[in-house]
Amino acid sequence: MDIARAPQKKTGRNVAIGAGAAAVIAATIALSNxxxxxxxxxxxxxxxxxxRQGDVVREVRGPGxxxxxxxxxxxxxxxARVERKSAESGERxxxxxxxxxxxxxxxxxxxxxxxxxVRQAQIELLNLKTSLRSSILxxxxxxxxxRTAFISARQEAEAADSLVKLRLISPFELNxxxxxxxxAATRLRVEQERLELQKAAxxxxxxxxxxxxxxxxxxxxxxxxxxxxxSVRAPETGVLQDLTLQLGQWVxxxxxxxxxxxPGRLKAVLxxxxxxxxxxxxxxxxxxxxxxxxxxxxxxxxxxxxxQGTVTIDVSLEGTLPPGAVPDLSVDGTIQIERLNxxxxxxxxxxxxxxxxxxxxxxxxxxxxAIRVPVELGRTSVNTVEILSGLAIGxxxxxxxxxxxxxxxxxxxx
Numbered sequence: 001m002d003i004a005r006a007p008q009k010k011t012g013r014n015v016a017i018g019a020g021a022a023a024v025i026a027a028t029i030a031l032s033n034x035x036x037x038x039x040x041x042x043x044x045x046x047x048x049x050x051x052r053q054g055d056v057v058r059e060v061r062g063p064g065x066x067x068x069x070x071x072x073x074x075x076x077x078x079x080a081r082v083e084r085k086s087a088e089s090g091e092r093x094x095x096x097x098x099x100x101x102x103x104x105x106x107x108x109x110x111x112x113x114x115x116x117x118v119r120q121a122q123i124e125l126l127n128l129k130t131s132l133r134s135s136i137l138x139x140x141x142x143x144x145x146x147r148t149a150f151i152s153a154r155q156e157a158e159a160a161d162s163l164v165k166l167r168l169i170s171p172f173e174l175n176x177x178x179x180x181x182x183x184a185a186t187r188l189r190v191e192q193e194r195l196e197l198q199k200a201a202x203x204x205x206x207x208x209x210x211x212x213x214x215x216x217x218x219x220x221x222x223x224x225x226x227x228x229x230x231s232v233r234a235p236e237t238g239v240l241q242d243l244t245l246q247l248g249q250w251v252x253x254x255x256x257x258x259x260x261x262x263p264g265r266l267k268a269v270l271x272x273x274x275x276x277x278x279x280x281x282x283x284x285x286x287x288x289x290x291x292x293x294x295x296x297x298x299x300x301x302x303x304x305x306x307x308q309g310t311v312t313i314d315v316s317l318e319g320t321l322p323p324g325a326v327p328d329l330s331v332d333g334t335i336q337i338e339r340l341n342x343x344x345x346x347x348x349x350x351x352x353x354x355x356x357x358x359x360x361x362x363x364x365x366x367x368x369x370a371i372r373v374p375v376e377l378g379r380t381s382v383n384t385v386e387i388l389s390g391l392a393i394g395x396x397x398x399x400x401x402x403x404x405x406x407x408x409x410x411x412x413x414x
């Protein structure tokens with residue numbers, strides 16, 4: 001049969017083990033409820049700036065190149081072969097100086113044919129004038145003969161009228177002579193009208209043939225100019241560039257042969273980001289850094305369309321250019337948009353939108369930590385941005401790219 005056993009008494013060791021287990025469970029629950037530790041950022045790896053109040057000059061900046069203000073392109077007016085080069089790229093040339101000698105036998109033949117057509121048309125015009133003048137003279141003779149016949153017939157009719165009263169001729173004869181007089185009068189009128197028509201038509205016929213002569217002369221003159229253009233000359237004084245043709249090379253009509261530029265008259269062509277170019281207008285002041293000096297300038301042209309995210313801005317340069325300022329030199333340009341008086345501003349953040357509401361990390365706890373705060377940004381410049389709300393004078397903010405901490409609102413700074 002079963003024997004009942006008395007329960008064992010709890011010892012101090014068992015009590016201690018239970019209390020320890022309860023403490024571990026309580027600590028685990030407390031740790032699970034704690035926020036994760038804030039990430040650490042090295043101070044030397046971030047850019048910190050303070051919020052200030054004062055005047056700010058809004059500027060936009062972009063790279064560019066120096067280009068001549070005046071470029072005279074030299075193009076081939078006719079297809080030809082290069083026979084001789086009298087100048088090379090980089091040389092200074094004067095207006096009218098021969099640069100190239102080219103040849104095209106077909107063009108010479110075409111020019112001679114055009115001149116022959118002009119001479120033929122001139123001969124035809126001369127023959128037409130002679131023929132028309134001869135026709136007019138012949139018609140004037142016919143009119144004179146008709147006038148004489150009319151006068152004779154009229155006189156005979158008048159005489160017959162007198163004779164019929166004396167009964168020397170019959171009335172039948174009188175009627176015949178009157179009819180002859182009327183016929184002569186009609187013939188005279190017709191021949192006079194024919195003469196007037198010939199005189200009126202002579203001018204139009206000569207003008208038509210003369211216009212054809214003028215057209216052929218213009219064609220011949222064009223051909224002569226094309227033939228003369230085979231001797232390529234500098235259109236004006238300047239520096240010759242881009243003359244890369246070789247002897248014997250065939251050049252199609254319309255091909256660019258070279259260009260003549262004025263090296264002392266340069267302008268800067270800047271490429272401004274399209275997001276910043278909207279505020280650029282003509283006449284604004286600008287500075288151009290040639291890396292050998294700063295040149296003042298003014299905006300003279302703005303491209304109406306953006307190309308690959310940038311807008312082309314032309315800046316005319318004022319004053320003497322520094323040494324080494326040559327065409328195609330790479331430069332940096334800064335355009336002054338406007339001056340902002342007594343505004344709250346700080347350095348421009350390296351991330352986010354250039355304006356509108358963004359999140360910036362503001363330093364707290366004496367600079368040992370930073371918290372994310374919403375900030376309303378206003379107008380921007382190259383290195384500064386206007387603060388509309390969210391920060392006060394003296395606040396320090398992190399301007400570096402902090403997108404890797406997008407999921408945290410607090411960081412430690414070490």
